[in-house]
Amino acid sequence: MEFWNNIVNTALLGTDKRQVSSNELPAEIAEVYEQLATNETLDKEEKFLQITSVAFNYRQCGSTLFLKEDFIFQKAPAETKAYCNAKALQVLSDILQEQSYSLLEFWLQHCYKQQQIVLPEMIPTLFGIAANKKNLSIIISQCCGERGLWLSGFNPEWNFYTLENDDDAWQNGTAEQRKKVIKKLHQADPAKAREWLQQTWSSENANAKAELMKQLATSVTEDDVAWLESLQEEKSQKIKDVVLTLLKQIPASSIVTSYRGIVEKSITLKKEKAFLGMINKTALHIQLPGIHENIFKTGIEKLSNTKEFTDEEFVIFQLMQFNPPENYETHFNSSPEQVISYFQKEKATQKFLGAIVDSIVTFKNNKWATAFMQHSDEFYSGIISVLTEDQQDRYSLNFFDKEPDNIIRLAKERESEWSVELTKEIFKHTAKQMYQYNRAFYNECINLTPATIVGELETCTPQEDHFKNAWSNMSEYIGKLISLKSQTIQAFQSSN
Amino acid sequence: MLLTEEQILALAPDESSKKSGKELANPAKWVSKGANETALWGECQGSGSKPYQAQIDLSNIAFKCSCPSRKFPCKHGLGLFLLYARQPKTFTSAEPPGWVKEWLDKRSAKEETKIEKKDKPVDAAAQAKRQQAREQKVSDGMEELLLWIKDIIRNGILNLPEKKDEFWGNLAKRMIDAQAPGLAVMVGELRNINFYKEGWQTKFIDPLTKIYLLIYAYKNIASLDENLQADIKSMIGFTQSQDELKTKDGIKDDWFVLAKQVAQEDQLAVERNWLYGINTKQYALVLQFYAGNQLPAITLTPGVLIHAELVFFPAAVPLRALIKEEFNIKAISNIEGMKNWNEVVEQEVKYNQLNPLINNYPFIVEQLKPVQFNNEWWLQDKEKNLMKISEDFPNIWKLVSISGGDSLSLAVVGKENNYLPLGAWQNGVYKLL
Numbered sequence: 019m020e021f022w023n024n025i026v027n028t029a030l031l032g033t034d035k036r037q038v039s040s041n042e043l044p045a046e047i048a049e050v051y052e053q054l055a056t057n058e059t060l061d062k063e064e065k066f067l068q069i070t071s072v073a074f075n076y077r078q079c080g081s082t083l084f085l086k087e088d089f090i091f092q093k094a095p096a097e098t099k100a101y102c103n104a105k106a107l108q109v110l111s112d113i114l115q116e117q118s119y120s121l122l123e124f125w126l127q128h129c130y131k132q133q134q135i136v137l138p139e140m141i142p143t144l145f146g147i148a149a150n151k152k153n154l155s156i157i158i159s160q161c162c163g164e165r166g167l168w169l170s171g172f173n174p175e176w177n178f179y180t181l182e183n184d185d186d187a188w189q190n191g192t193a194e195q196r197k198k199v200i201k202k203l204h205q206a207d208p209a210k211a212r213e214w215l216q217q218t219w220s221s222e223n224a225n226a227k228a229e230l231m232k233q234l235a236t237s238v239t240e241d242d243v244a245w246l247e248s249l250q251e252e253k254s255q256k257i258k259d260v261v262l263t264l265l266k267q268i269p270a271s272s273i274v275t276s277y278r279g280i281v282e283k284s285i286t287l288k289k290e291k292a293f294l295g296m297i298n299k300t301a302l303h304i305q306l307p308g309i310h311e312n313i314f315k316t317g318i319e320k321l322s323n324t325k326e327f328t329d330e331e332f333v334i335f336q337l338m339q340f341n342p343p344e345n346y347e348t349h350f351n352s353s354p355e356q357v358i359s360y361f362q363k364e365k366a367t368q369k370f371l372g373a374i375v376d377s378i379v380t381f382k383n384n385k386w387a388t389a390f391m392q393h394s395d396e397f398y399s400g401i402i403s404v405l406t407e408d409q410q411d412r413y414s415l416n417f418f419d420k421e422p423d424n425i426i427r428l429a430k431e432r433e434s435e436w437s438v439e440l441t442k443e444i445f446k447h448t449a450k451q452m453y454q455y456n457r458a459f460y461n462e463c464i465n466l467t468p469a470t471i472v473g474e475l476e477t478c479t480p481q482e483d484h485f486k487n488a489w490s491n492m493s494e495y496i497g498k499l500i501s502l503k504s505q506t507i508q509a510f511q512s513s514n
Numbered sequence: 515m516l517l518t519e520e521q522i523l524a525l526a527p528d529e530s531s532k533k534s535g536k537e538l539a540n541p542a543k544w545v546s547k548g549a550n551e552t553a554l555w556g557e558c559q560g561s562g563s564k565p566y567q568a569q570i571d572l573s574n575i576a577f578k579c580s581c582p583s584r585k586f587p588c589k590h591g592l593g594l595f596l597l598y599a600r601q602p603k604t605f606t607s608a609e610p611p612g613w614v615k616e617w618l619d620k621r622s623a624k625e626e627t628k629i630e631k632k633d634k635p636v637d638a639a640a641q642a643k644r645q646q647a648r649e650q651k652v653s654d655g656m657e658e659l660l661l662w663i664k665d666i667i668r669n670g671i672l673n674l675p676e677k678k679d680e681f682w683g684n685l686a687k688r689m690i691d692a693q694a695p696g697l698a699v700m701v702g703e704l705r706n707i708n709f710y711k712e713g714w715q716t717k718f719i720d721p722l723t724k725i726y727l728l729i730y731a732y733k734n735i736a737s738l739d740e741n742l743q744a745d746i747k748s749m750i751g752f753t754q755s756q757d758e759l760k761t762k763d764g765i766k767d768d769w770f771v772l773a774k775q776v777a778q779e780d781q782l783a784v785e786r787n788w789l790y791g792i793n794t795k796q797y798a799l800v801l802q803f804y805a806g807n808q809l810p811a812i813t814l815t816p817g818v819l820i821h822a823e824l825v826f827f828p829a830a831v832p833l834r835a836l837i838k839e840e841f842n843i844k845a846i847s848n849i850e851g852m853k854n855w856n857e858v859v860e861q862e863v864k865y866n867q868l869n870p871l872i873n874n875y876p877f878i879v880e881q882l883k884p885v886q887f888n889n890e891w892w893l894q895d896k897e898k899n900l901m902k903i904s905e906d907f908p909n910i911w912k913l914v915s916i917s918g919g920d921s922l923s924l925a926v927v928g929k930e931n932n933y934l935p936l937g938a939w940q941n942g943v944y945k946l947l
Contacts (some may be wrong), residue, residue: 022716025719026715026716026719029667029670029671029715029719030671030715031670031671031672032667032668032669032670032671032672033667033668034668034669034670034784035670045736061664062663062668063628063663063664063667063668066664066667067664067723067726067732068666070719070726071723071726071727071730074723074870075720075866075929076722077696078866078930079863079866079867079870080863080864081859081930081931082860083855083898083899083900083901084892084899084900084901084931085855085897085898085899086887086894086898086899086900087898088896089885089887089894089900090884091883091886091887091894091919092916092919093918093919093920094919101603106599108519112536114531115533115536138915138916138918139912139915139916139945141915142911142912142915145911165915165918168918168919169911169914169915172886172914173911177863351654381696413919434659449814499538
């Protein structure tokens, strides 16, 4: 195509500055050029245009094929899983049309459970979503089979598959991938996770170390104590802070043990005379003993930041937050219910209940959470995460009228469906708050919404006329989402 | 039912109609519904007191609905069609009700009237005078256009990226005044070239050369073959009476609708329907133009085989056609294409000999494999020849995923060394791309 480049160069500069010469053209065109050159009726522009016209057709008629015999293009491996049925694919297409990512996740989970995969033509659309919605990337990759894995190799934005192989992701993955791997591994095999971390520890920078350590927050155990305590000598304050936070979650750590000692010295149960010495009563005495200054290097603040607490009380409150609740049972030789009642008796001690709730959450103690649920008139949002699903429903319903928005916020974090009763209460409230709880809210919560609520949606209609029409439209939308959810279940049931 | 869900959705005028149509593809939304070989009908309970009556002519896909929507087809028509595609057994197969019968009868009566309609007598002398005046205007306009081209060539195209809109716009307007709308469009296309993309020079020189060739050909039109004369006139913007064309004999064949490309040009939707005659191995391009709320005269569904008579516009390489008569939809049979790129290139050379100015040709090519080479996507034939996939092709990942590294028969449109895939056959099923 050298001749065409010469024509382009002439066109770029203009015929005033450059002319095409016959030796720049292939022999066949050069012949025509010679004839044109001698034609005195044509100016130089028209001569150029005519030779370009000939060259243009010469080029388009003489396009040579690009033969590449030695080039091997790797085929996608054969699928080992079955494709999902037409009905399931239809529902998937409707869900994508609806742009409901909660339903998409629901559909993908069913597809994965059935060990099925999507048709190849759906993969690019799903990968496009996975690239933007990182939380869906793994489940999407799991439903795209061998074809998805093969296809992802052509587009660097679709590198979700490296997560499939933990070892590879740990060695070569991005920071996000490595964090996910270490979190997953520590939950399944803490010893191996520690080993991996120790192996690469010296080559990580302080930020990476801190971020990786944060991933252990939900799974630290007694076995981690020795290693974590050895890390307290690290130079970086960031790492030290994360390690300290982790150690405060382990009852067997020396820091929690030292806190326990101070808390038990600070809070004592004393018998007192009441009603002019006619009756005996037990009451808590809370007073901070002399403590070593080192305790304040563990994140405990010396000065109170609230009027409610004196400085000493505030120190005790902070220490109680990290004292496992079961310790009070042995300390007072009482049941959780009794301990709670000791604190509830006096105004001065009631304010410490919040610290016990914090410790219930930190140490995930269901027995104590249940005791609080049954014996407290106050709503402690924190304990919801420690209750069983059934308890969560009951606790939420008990306090719904007092704290509706708070309870809805917590309900959205649940992993299993709400009960119909709780859903009704939630919808009765949200039906009156159309701006705060719009379509996006129902869309996000569709996985948590039970299908049987469809028959109850009318009972959630607000009394106020101006809300009725809006709720009617919203009910239709919720109905549509639930219908897609039910269709998903049916489609995968029928493939069994 | 011969139409798949994908094909039905391709008939929707916009995304929201698709969505609403899908919502109505639910038996609970329909008060009644029925079907026979020629039509589908149903009554859908909308917001009004009476249900909307939707009906579809299956023999020559057409919709009618009593709803007030300006969209065509409306969501009720689409919903009914989708519902039938999904659950045909839920439709009763009784005689159509009166309102359906009436519409179908009217449609066939209209067709007959169309055929019987005769041309009004024309004043030949006045027509010739008008024609002569127009030819003069076109010639004058072309002289100006030639001067403009020569100025560009003399000064060089290096500074063209800096030219303002008026540089192109004024000349395009002048071509409209000269009654050469085809040339106006070609000048407009020069303006739309992306001057900041690598290779813009050739992308500019090619169409500029075509304009020059067109001017030169028009000057010497009397010496050209009659069909090429028609091509040249059509490219300049002379129109051909479609009614007159329809009086001519066409080609009856089973036409496979390869693709429907819709582009918005100014205020007008330009619909390009690519067809392939199974028996005649003839390709056809059926163009339709319509504005905003107007309805296209015919509805062609990609992936469907229709038995129809097509009349081709006179041309050196006949491609643009009109549907003179559409008979019915047929079951898809095997479609044979070209065996390799070599056959395509040879065919193109033949076409170029007849008319070097055509922009794109459609082809069906068997056993093509989408492959990545040097970070670009190509279509490799069984002889290992590579042909570049157009960089404008938006669905490359869909094509690659469907293929999985295997060969597929593909419908493509393009020229020289660049092709845009339109659809692919996978396990005998045509998938739109």
